[in-house]
Amino acid sequence: MNIFKTLAISTGLTLVAMTIALPAQAQTYMSTKLKDVVTSGTGTINLFSAANGSKQPNPTAATVEWLRQNNGSGLVFAVDVNEAANGTEKASSQGITVKSAKVVAVISGVTYEFTEFSTRTQASVAEGTSTARSMKYTLIGDSGSSRITSNTSSDIYGSDFDATLRVEVPQSLSGASSVRLLVTLMVTNVALGDPEAFYDYTNGFEDVAIVTASDAAYLDGIQAGQAEAPLVIQTSAIELLPSSTIYLPAVDKYYMVTYEDQFPNPGDYDFNDLTVGYRVYLELNNANKVVGIGGVGYLVARGGGFDHDWFLRINLPGSTSGSGVLNLYAPGSAVPASGYPRTINLTGPLNLSVFEHTATLWVDPGRNFVNTERDQAIIDGHRFTFHVTLNSPMNVSQMPAAPYDPYLYVYNTKYEIHLDGNPAVHPLSRNTADGLSGYRDASNYPYAMIMPEDWLTPIEYIDLGEAYPEFVEFIKSNGSTKQDWYMRPNLNAIKNNTPDKWKW
Amino acid sequence: MNTLPNTPTRVIFITAALLALSACGGGGGSEDTVVIPPPVDNECSNTNVNSLCQNPVPSTAKFENFEPATPSVPVPAIVTNNGFVGTRIFVKITGSDSPDPLTGAGQQVLFLGEVSPSDNFSIPVHVPLAETSLFYEVFSDSSSDDIVFGEFLL
Numbered sequence: 001m002n003i004f005k006t007l008a009i010s011t012g013l014t015l016v017a018m019t020i021a022l023p024a025q026a027q028t029y030m031s032t033k034l035k036d037v038v039t040s041g042t043g044t045i046n047l048f049s050a051a052n053g054s055k056q057p058n059p060t061a062a063t064v065e066w067l068r069q070n071n072g073s074g075l076v077f078a079v080d081v082n083e084a085a086n087g088t089e090k091a092s093s094q095g096i097t098v099k100s101a102k103v104v105a106v107i108s109g110v111t112y113e114f115t116e117f118s119t120r121t122q123a124s125v126a127e128g129t130s131t132a133r134s135m136k137y138t139l140i141g142d143s144g145s146s147r148i149t150s151n152t153s154s155d156i157y158g159s160d161f162d163a164t165l166r167v168e169v170p171q172s173l174s175g176a177s178s179v180r181l182l183v184t185l186m187v188t189n190v191a192l193g194d195p196e197a198f199y200d201y202t203n204g205f206e207d208v209a210i211v212t213a214s215d216a217a218y219l220d221g222i223q224a225g226q227a228e229a230p231l232v233i234q235t236s237a238i239e240l241l242p243s244s245t246i247y248l249p250a251v252d253k254y255y256m257v258t259y260e261d262q263f264p265n266p267g268d269y270d271f272n273d274l275t276v277g278y279r280v281y282l283e284l285n286n287a288n289k290v291v292g293i294g295g296v297g298y299l300v301a302r303g304g305g306f307d308h309d310w311f312l313r314i315n316l317p318g319s320t321s322g323s324g325v326l327n328l329y330a331p332g333s334a335v336p337a338s339g340y341p342r343t344i345n346l347t348g349p350l351n352l353s354v355f356e357h358t359a360t361l362w363v364d365p366g367r368n369f370v371n372t373e374r375d376q377a378i379i380d381g382h383r384f385t386f387h388v389t390l391n392s393p394m395n396v397s398q399m400p401a402a403p404y405d406p407y408l409y410v411y412n413t414k415y416e417i418h419l420d421g422n423p424a425v426h427p428l429s430r431n432t433a434d435g436l437s438g439y440r441d442a443s444n445y446p447y448a449m450i451m452p453e454d455w456l457t458p459i460e461y462i463d464l465g466e467a468y469p470e471f472v473e474f475i476k477s478n479g480s481t482k483q484d485w486y487m488r489p490n491l492n493a494i495k496n497n498t499p500d501k502w503k504w
Numbered sequence: 505m506n507t508l509p510n511t512p513t514r515v516i517f518i519t520a521a522l523l524a525l526s527a528c529g530g531g532g533g534s535e536d537t538v539v540i541p542p543p544v545d546n547e548c549s550n551t552n553v554n555s556l557c558q559n560p561v562p563s564t565a566k567f568e569n570f571e572p573a574t575p576s577v578p579v580p581a582i583v584t585n586n587g588f589v590g591t592r593i594f595v596k597i598t599g600s601d602s603p604d605p606l607t608g609a610g611q612q613v614l615f616l617g618e619v620s621p622s623d624n625f626s627i628p629v630h631v632p633l634a635e636t637s638l639f640y641e642v643f644s645d646s647s648s649d650d651i652v653f654g655e656f657l658l
Contacts, residue, residue, distance in 0.1 A: 088608075088609065088613075124592070124594055124643060124644070124645050126651070130647070131650055131651050132643075132646075132647045132648065132649060132650050132651070133594075133643045133644070133645075133647070133649075133651065134590075134645055134646055134647035135592075135645045190603070190604075190605075190606070190607060190608035191603060191605040191606075191608065192603065192608065192651070193596075193598065193603035193608050193610075193611035193613065194596070194603075194608065194611065194613050194616060195616065196608055197603060197607065197608020197609060197611075198608075200608065230613065230616050231594070231616050231617060233618070243617050243618045244615070244616070244617020244618055244619065245615070245616060245617055246614070246615050246627055246628075246629065247613060247614055247615065247616075248614075248629070248630050249570060249612075249614075249629075249630050249631070249632070250599060250612035250613060250614050251612065251613040251614075251616070252612065252613075253612050255570075266557075269555065269556040269557060284617060286618060286620070287620075288619070288620070288625070288627075396627060396628060397628075399628075401572055401628070401630070402570075402572075402628075402630040403570065403630065420567070440563065442560075443556065443557065443559075443560035443561065444560060444561045444562060444563045444565055445556055445561065445567075446567050449567050449569075450568070450569060450570065451569055452569055452570070452632050463550050463552065463554075463555040463556055463557065464556055465552065465554040465555040465556045465558070465559060466550065466552040466554055466555050468554075469554045471554070471556075472554050472556065472559045472561075475559075475561050475565050475566075475567065476559070476561060476565075478564075478565070478566055479566050479568065479633055483569075483632075483633040483634040484632075484633075484634035486569070487634075
């Protein structure tokens with residue numbers, strides 16, 4: 001064989017081998033959780049030091065340079081937003097404001113600083129004690145989630161990293177002897193309430209990882225915690241997502257709907273056969289039209305032995321269409337229950353079957369009821385969330401009025417129980433066949449009522465009027481006196497299941 | 505081990521237990537079995553003067569604890585009169601509870617978001633009957649613009 005040909009073949013084989021090897025070489029650089037963290041609002045993160053327990057070795061200059069190129073001349077960091085769940089922040093939605101972020105690299109003895117940074121979300125917030133707000137970059141996340149990325153070797157896989165922070169680095173870092181990320185979080189004027197209260201930081205530390213473009217895209221795509229965060233303004237002009245939200249009844253207040261499930265027979269008036277706390281939010285676009293509908297809720301008490309399904313119905317116009325998801329979480333779990341999320345294909349009214357077979361779904365072992373007996377310890381209930389994106393923006397005036405139509409279908413009796421004024425809609429119910437179009441008993445009391453969040457459920461068998469001595473006066477005055485009757489209960493007659501206990 | 509007493513005491517015990525369960529919402533049952541609750545004696549045995557069963561109400565009685573409201577914020581006038589320089593205008597509408605000065609918690613936000621600077625802004629909200637006023641803030645994306653506060657009386 002001609003020696004030149006041999007060389008050429010050999011070289012060709014080598015090139016082929018190198019070509020094949022290159023992707024394998026590239027795949028060795030993966031997202032890496034870093035050892036340093038952001039704590040008490042500041043962080044100096046050494047990019048060459050992987051966290052204990054990281055699946056990856058310590059990054060090198062070559063690693064960082066590859067990641068810089070992989071992210072289009074920038075370094076992207078994942079942050080695990082880890083805030084105290086107080087105020088409007090909660091496990092499912094937490095936020096911080098980034099005051100500054102920069103990458104400092106030492107290359108051949110020269111220090112370079114790259115100070116142009118961005119995140120995917122912004123809010124107009126006031127710093128310190130100022131009452132002037134301006135746009136700042138924010139990071140939003142949730143707690144306890146387990147991210148499922150395509151590559152199990154990535155440190156993002158199985159983690160609870162939330163959002164990304166990008167620093168533009170137009171210069172090669174291949175010769176760097178040191179590369180650090182310096183982050184400062186903003187002290188916001190929490191005395192103003194939201195959005196500052198939400199986007200403040202506590203002393204909790206935030207983990208940081210340096211990530212690949214694909215992991216960054218994954219984290220950006222899941223938008224962790226954003227649905228429940230206030231004033232989320234997407235940084236990308238391409239994403240024309242809503243930045244305005246109507247909260248019903250309020251951002252952190254819930255409607256308490258409670259039932260007597262003996263319909264049509266009289267009940268015992270303890271109004272605790274099923275109690276659910278729920279709230280709804282409407283997302284508006286810049287033309288103040290509704291583009292999304294979401295909600296959150298919890299099982300609060302189950303003081304009836306009957307088996308129910310609890311529905312939330314929003315009587316949208318027949319022309320409404322959209323799609324979304326319904327999630328259900330077992331008490332304390334950040335992971336959706338088996339079978340969830342469920343897809344919502346919306347056509348006309350939204351009718352969500354939220355809590356199904358309550359008698360078996362939510363049980364306090366050894367007890368007939370949950371959170372209603374006098375000597376019973378309070379336990380967490382299931383949580384639900386839903387979100388629907390409408391196909392066409394809708395005028396706010398086309399929305400039905402809150403609190404919408406939260407209703408019960410009782411398996412044992414095959415009756416459904418709604419708030420006054422709502423029709424029977426369940427296909428298996430016998431209300432219509434039995435000629436029952438209303439939901440009042442012989443004394444004209446309803447079988448379902450909406451209470452403010454401050455209302456606490458009566459203890460089992462205790463009449464609502466006995467638990468709240470001003471209630472009857474409130475009703476008999478047609479709502480003109482004792483309007484805050486629920487603030488003065490007979491403390492011996494109510495279960496002290498306050499919102500801070502059932503909102504988890 | 506069976507811990508229930510023997511018949512006929514057991515029958516009485518079970519019957520009593522079922523009645524007790526029924527009175528507070530039934531004793532369970534399968535999806536296929538329709539159990540109509542036994543008629544309950546309409547005579548009120550609760551002697552508490554505030555109990556519902558002692559106090560029938562008229563059929564016109566209302567049970568709403570919330571009422572609708574439609575606050576309107578004069579955004580263009582506020583932007584003009586206060587010389588706003590920001591290009592993006594935001595409105596916050598809240599209940600009467602003030603935020604905790606240390607944590608910011610406790611304030612009930614009914615609306616928060618970006619609005620058009622050229623139109624008055626109004627939205628439907630749903631507030632507890634006991635609420636007597638709502639508050640608004642108008643602010644911008646510029647740190648040169650102070651927050652403008654206002655109040656609606658309900």
